[in-house]
Amino acid sequence: MPSYPIEPGKLLETADRLVPAHPGRGRPAYTDHRRALSTAYYAVFHAITDRVTKAAFTEADTAFQRKVQRWIKHGDIRMVSVWVGQMEGTIKGGPPQHIEALLRPGEGVIHIDADTLSIAEGFLDLNEVREQADYDHDAVFTRPQTLSYLAQARSVVATVEGTQTDAAKRFFGLVAMRSNIQAR
Amino acid sequence: MRPEGALGELSDFAVGHESGEIHVHAASLALDERRDGEPVTRIMLLVNDPAGDTWELDSVLRLRRDLARRAVELGLPTVSVSLVPESDADSVEDFVR
Numbered sequence: 001m002p003s004y005p006i007e008p009g010k011l012l013e014t015a016d017r018l019v020p021a022h023p024g025r026g027r028p029a030y031t032d033h034r035r036a037l038s039t040a041y042y043a044v045f046h047a048i049t050d051r052v053t054k055a056a057f058t059e060a061d062t063a064f065q066r067k068v069q070r071w072i073k074h075g076d077i078r079m080v081s082v083w084v085g086q087m088e089g090t091i092k093g094g095p096p097q098h099i100e101a102l103l104r105p106g107e108g109v110i111h112i113d114a115d116t117l118s119i120a121e122g123f124l125d126l127n128e129v130r131e132q133a134d135y136d137h138d139a140v141f142t143r144p145q146t147l148s149y150l151a152q153a154r155s156v157v158a159t160v161e162g163t164q165t166d167a168a169k170r171f172f173g174l175v176a177m178r179s180n181i182q183a184r
Numbered sequence: 185m186r187p188e189g190a191l192g193e194l195s196d197f198a199v200g201h202e203s204g205e206i207h208v209h210a211a212s213l214a215l216d217e218r219r220d221g222e223p224v225t226r227i228m229l230l231v232n233d234p235a236g237d238t239w240e241l242d243s244v245l246r247l248r249r250d251l252a253r254r255a256v257e258l259g260l261p262t263v264s265v266s267l268v269p270e271s272d273a274d275s276v277e278d279f280v281r
Binding site for chain 2: 125
């Protein structure tokens with residue numbers, strides 16, 4: 001049976017094709033920009049769910065991992081990313097006390113590093129812009145801004161796929177703990 | 185501080201701000217809600233055109249982070265930042281210079 005898995009790299013290639021380097025003359029393809037941003041967000045989303053699943057089920061076969069990967073919701077990643085942003089002072093409020101104690105267990109110690117911050121910020125930025133791209137009729141996506149988000153998505157996917165830092169692994173683990181077993 | 189005052193202070197902070205190659209010429213700010221009802225501070229910035237196809241990513245991320253931190257200090261909700269290059273300014277109205 002053929003298998004056509006969702007691959008973040010392929011999604012990024014699709015997003016790139018929607019915003020070509022040398023666009024033709026005429027009005028910018030704003031609808032293409034919207035689709036590119038949405039596609040770039042899903043590249044980041046699926047890259048994260050892949051890492052989260054593999055972090056939790058290190059020895060499981062691919063079929064098992066793909067089924068479990070579907071249980072990770074956008075809101076699970078968003079919540080952990082918001083906690084990171086709150087700890088870094090870029091989002092109003094703070095995480096629950098027990099989460100803050102986990103992420104900052106002692107004076108001068110914090111389990112958030114550059115990779116974790118890049119992943120959390122990138123997820124939130126692209127999650128927000130995807131909402132606008134798919135639902136906000138008034139949102140404007142110029143070509144330079146769209147290309148900037150695509151560059152950010154590429155950077156975040158590369159970080160998600162390549163990072164081996166302890167802090168990033170804790171991030172993936174917290175997302176796994178936020179996720180619930182679904183009905184199917 | 186009232187939200188209008190905080191938005192004004194954030195606008196003042198934004199206009200003239202520089203982050204790497206990016207210079208902010210004008211800003212338009214508004215409080216809004218995401219589809220899930222979560223409040224958001226929408227910030228649209230009129231900036232210089234990029235030297236190439238887009239701006240350096242580090243400059244963009246630093247600018248967003250600077251605005252996010254200032255918004256937190258002012259008690260404003262999460263920021264959502266859009267950059268509009270000067271050459272595209274005709275496609276966007278209501279900037280405060």
